[in-house]
Amino acid sequence: MNVNDISNGSVVKIYAAINGHSIVIMTEAIFGVSAGLIVKPMEYFGKYMQFLEPSQVQIRNKRDGRVYKFMSTTITPVKTRYGNFHLIRCSSKLEPENSRRAERFYIEKLGLMSINGNNLDLKNCIVHDLSMRGISLIIDRDTVLKPGDRLAVMFRYGASLHNYEINTVVVRNFFVDQKKAVGCSISNVSVDLIGLLSQKKHEKYTKLDEVPATDLNPAIPKQQQIMEVEEDLAKKMIPEKKSALNISSQGTNPLDPANLEHITDKTLRQKKREEHMEKQAKEIESLLDLRDV
Structure with a gap:
């Protein structure tokens, strides 16, 4: 598949960097031409962006609803x-x-878990995220788990507070924002769990038919x-009125006042201060004139 085969209305994300700071720019595909893909114009403070280096798209x-990543x-x-x-x-x-690859969805709900079949000593946990293949849990500082431990996790989710139960096995230990966590694998996915994952996926993505x-x-x-657009591109016409803002990892900083036409070096506070000082100078000059009289 070529970039000019992308459909009208497809959502486009461009990952670029300005002076080492990562930015994400959103736009929308119009249609493909022989030279590439025409998308809606991208501006920054009234200037058209021009990417001087290859960018992740x-x-x-x-x-087809599929995600394509390329440079x-x-x-x-x-x-x-x-x-x-x-x-x-x-x-x-x-x-x-x-x-x-299994897509993960954030849950962030309080749950209970039993370790290796010990239902008399339930531990608190937070269901951090969930996928078709695994689950990650944030656990108490005093809870000790090692790879191979069998966990039975229970939590409630949704408007009806439906109860979900998952049998899983610890695979690794890690930290989430300096909190202890474990990653676990799921071998048998229940119908309830499939329904929850399907619901989370619909929440994450806009329905393709709803994209105008x-x-x-x-x-x-x-x-x-x-x-007609092909003919115009062949003329190599350059957009008028608005100058281009070059984007590169070592390029222009768009926040520099020198690059923003509507911002001067003097701030509003400086301007008011100068006006106040000028007014005071005139008053002092008037007083000196009266004293001479």
């Missing part, structure tokens, strides 16, 4: 008869994210729109 394709070749602002957009280029084929498609010109077919 993540797209959830509206057609862009370039991401540049372009001008067309329908307005200004960005063009994402990628020279490599796109591969979907490994769908076999963008039509640049409803009066003509999509294929004709693509041809």
Whole structure:
């Protein structure tokens, strides 16, 4: 699959860095052209972004619902008869994210657990996250667990406070925000647990059908729109009025006042202070004139 095969309305995330600080920029796919993928324009304080270095891109394709991650070749602002957009280029084929990897969902609910079948000594725990293959639990500081211990975990979740029971085996020990935690594997997934994971997945993602498609010109077919945009791209027109903001790991800092047209070096407080001092100077000058009289 090529980047220009991405469907209209697909959500696009771009991971970039400015002076070592990571940022995530969201936009939306319009349609693919021979040069790459046309997406909605990305601006920062009225300036079009231009990515000088390859950036990590993540797209959830509206057609198949799969997530594609890749490195862009370039991401540049372009001008067309329908307005200004960005063009994402990628020279490599796109591969979907490994769908076999179990997706984890945060639960963060208080629960109880028994260790190695000892139901007379239940321990408190917090169900941190959950997947089809495993569960992670935050445990008390005094609770000692080792790999191979069998746990029976119980917790309530949802508006109806449905009770979930999971049999699991400790795989590793780790820390979550300096709190003791264990990662456990799940061998038998119950119907209740599958329902919970399905519910969490729907909460996390917007339904693809609910994402509105963008039509640049409803009066003509999509294929004709693509041809017209191709013609405009061939002219190599540059967006007018708004200058470009270059984004790179060693590039411009967009928070620098020198890069923001609407911000001057003088702050509002400095300006008021200067006006106040100027007013005082005039009053002193007037008093001196009266004394001379």
